[in-house]
Amino acid sequence: MLILGIDPGSVVCGYGVIEFYSGKLSLIEYGSIKVKKKNEDLTQRLKEIFLRLNAVIDRTKPDIAVFETVFYSKNAQSLMKLSFARASAILATSLKDIKFAEFTPREIKKSVTGNGNAGKKQVQFMVRTLLKIQETPDFYDATDALATAICYAFRNQNIAKTSKTWTEFIKQNPDKILKI
């Protein structure tokens, strides 16, 4: 099963695609869509997020898109900007008929570190460890997106058994299948 985690901020939208198969996590790709701060044009910002995520989806063909639940923001303006970014990201996935899931920040931290109140550094450390990520420079913006994808994997261990990867495995290895 291929899981796309998305962390849509109003300035940077992080994303990460992981594969979860037989209880094993593998990193497919991760990145961040940086929307220039100087670019104040809302319509272009939404378009940028939508089109870039569209390209990621076309490239990786995820089975599910997972988001962090948003409850509040520091003020109405920033909540609006955050909601706009989030809607663009959701539309990019729903127009491709990709299933949707979301978790609270607490659920995500708990899944990845074992502690629902874990700090950002601890989450980053665990994401790097679980996905065997060596790089650091561009990694940080995608941390929460990858953590969200990992959370989905850990909380849905059973679904991986009927995953796309398994079907692909059968196709590629017909001799290994027991015929009953």
Next chain:
Amino acid sequence: MLILGIDPGSVVCGYGVIEFYSGKLSLIEYGSIKVKKKNEDLTQRLKEIFLRLNAVIDRTKPDIAVFETVFYSKNAQSLMKLSFARASAILATSLKDIKFAEFTPREIKKSVTGNGNAGKKQVQFMVRTLLKIQETPDFYDATDALATAICYAFRNQNIAKTSKTWTEFIKQNPDKILKI
């Protein structure tokens, strides 16, 4: 010039397309996208607004999309829902490279009725009068969308001179053009 006014609410998204040519307003079409209250699925709601507006745009080919500026809402949850609907509508227009404009509620009321504090009924009365609308049943949801489009027309009287309609007129009436 063809102007698309959009009023994206979280339950109903009203829209209206008008033509503005030589200082004259004409109604092209109006309607409302009703998103069922029972349908609590956010992703489907966003998709519905996006796809329905896409169809309106393909049908009417507007030159500009005009929105009412949103500043606040009664609470964070409703502001988020409103922002989601708004982002879907903006994306539907920006992905088709349609220009974007917005006005405050006060500017819209002032343009349509002459009074920035006009009530809803007064705005509805003027929209019906200006666009010669006879119907009432389905009209109300689209009132604010049409008022927004009219506001753009009245505040940009000069641009109508270089409108698409004029080009079409020349094409359809080549004999009426003075050759210099």
